[in-house]
Amino acid sequence: MPADPLHEVFASALNLPLTAIGEQLTYRSVPHWDSISHMALVAALESRYQIMLETQDVLDLNSVAQARQILKKYGVSP
Amino acid sequence: MNRLAIDLTLPRPGSPAELSGLAWRGRVAWLRRHRLTGIGLHLAPYSNEHAGALRELRNRPENQFNLAQGGVLTAEQQQGWGDAYAARDNDLCWAVLTPAGEFAGATRLYDIDGATAEKGGLVLREELARGAPLALEAELLLLHVAFHLIGLHTVSTQVRPENTKMLSINRRLGFVPAGETTLRGVPYLRAELAVAGFDPAPLLPILSHWKNRHAR
Numbered sequence: 001m002p003a004d005p006l007h008e009v010f011a012s013a014l015n016l017p018l019t020a021i022g023e024q025l026t027y028r029s030v031p032h033w034d035s036i037s038h039m040a041l042v043a044a045l046e047s048r049y050q051i052m053l054e055t056q057d058v059l060d061l062n063s064v065a066q067a068r069q070i071l072k073k074y075g076v077s078p
Numbered sequence: 079m080n081r082l083a084i085d086l087t088l089p090r091p092g093s094p095a096e097l098s099g100l101a102w103r104g105r106v107a108w109l110r111r112h113r114l115t116g117i118g119l120h121l122a123p124y125s126n127e128h129a130g131a132l133r134e135l136r137n138r139p140e141n142q143f144n145l146a147q148g149g150v151l152t153a154e155q156q157q158g159w160g161d162a163y164a165a166r167d168n169d170l171c172w173a174v175l176t177p178a179g180e181f182a183g184a185t186r187l188y189d190i191d192g193a194t195a196e197k198g199g200l201v202l203r204e205e206l207a208r209g210a211p212l213a214l215e216a217e218l219l220l221l222h223v224a225f226h227l228i229g230l231h232t233v234s235t236q237v238r239p240e241n242t243k244m245l246s247i248n249r250r251l252g253f254v255p256a257g258e259t260t261l262r263g264v265p266y267l268r269a270e271l272a273v274a275g276f277d278p279a280p281l282l283p284i285l286s287h288w289k290n291r292h293a294r
Contacts, residue, residue, distance in 0.1 A: 015250075031242035031243060031245065031246045032246055034213075034243040034244075034246040034247045034250070035202070035207050035208060035211075035212075035213040035214070035243065035247065036211070036213060036214045036217075036246075036247050036250050036281070036284070037246070037250075038208055039210075039211040039214055039284050039288065040284050043283070043284050043287035043288070046287070046291075047287065052291065052294065055209050058208065058209050058210075059205070059208050059209050
């Protein structure tokens with residue numbers, strides 16, 4: 001089964017193995033998701049899906065599941 | 079206040095010629111008179127105008143813990159720290175300001191001896207730091223100053239083991255573990271970064287992305 005593309009983005013930005021990424025992964029739950037990784041994640045999402053997140057969405061981006069919801073606002077369904 | 083623009087995404091980020099003729103104390107003194115302007119923030123030399131905002135930030139529970147502050151910092155204590163800081167010549171403390179000049183936090187390079195220094199005291203308003211790469215650019219600018227403007231060969235840092243986000247940031251910056259220590263009665267983990275190990279290249283695409291974002 002091919003990897004979930006959103007999970008791939010998270011794994012790359014957070015420097016975590018793909019197996020460590022799940023829908024319930026949150027900002028608070030892993031040390032790797034620090035403020036630098038958060039910016040890497042935003043940059044990766046924006047580049048991959050050719051969007052520019054609003055500031056509030058950048059702040060609200062607290063979990064994989066939340067990212068999926070936010071991306072829907074921009075017409076992206078990863 | 080004089081200003082120095084430093085764009086870390088450029089091949090020559092900014093290194094003023096007037097620093098080259100100065101010994102390290104002169105360079106530190108010069109830096110204390112100049113505001114550093116990066117891509118998405120300013121590092122303004124700390125002064126009493128920042129005391130209230132910094133005290134409020136340092137008194138947030140997570141910062142009280144991470145800094146092992148031992149309680150709420152009073153206005154008098156912050157003023158006393160500011161006065162002592164002003165009298166030192168081996169210490170650089172900056173207020174981190176947004177491009178619009180809003181106070182976002184502070185960071186510090188201290189115990190500078192011409193070859194080594196400590197970095198620490200990074201505190202940022204999370205509501206701003208999670209919306210823009212303030213921590214990344216502040217840290218990279220501080221290290222650029224340490225290694226390329228002052229000419230240090232090693233920067234050390236001490237972080238509480240429970241401060242896992244800061245430990246992660248330091249790993250990303252290239253810091254390597256250097257043992258344990260105790261500060262104000264609590265254990266800290268030490269880490270070091272030598273100039274030869276300072277390679278911001280993997281992190282610069284993040285800044286470049288946000289630089290392009292600002293330009294849109």
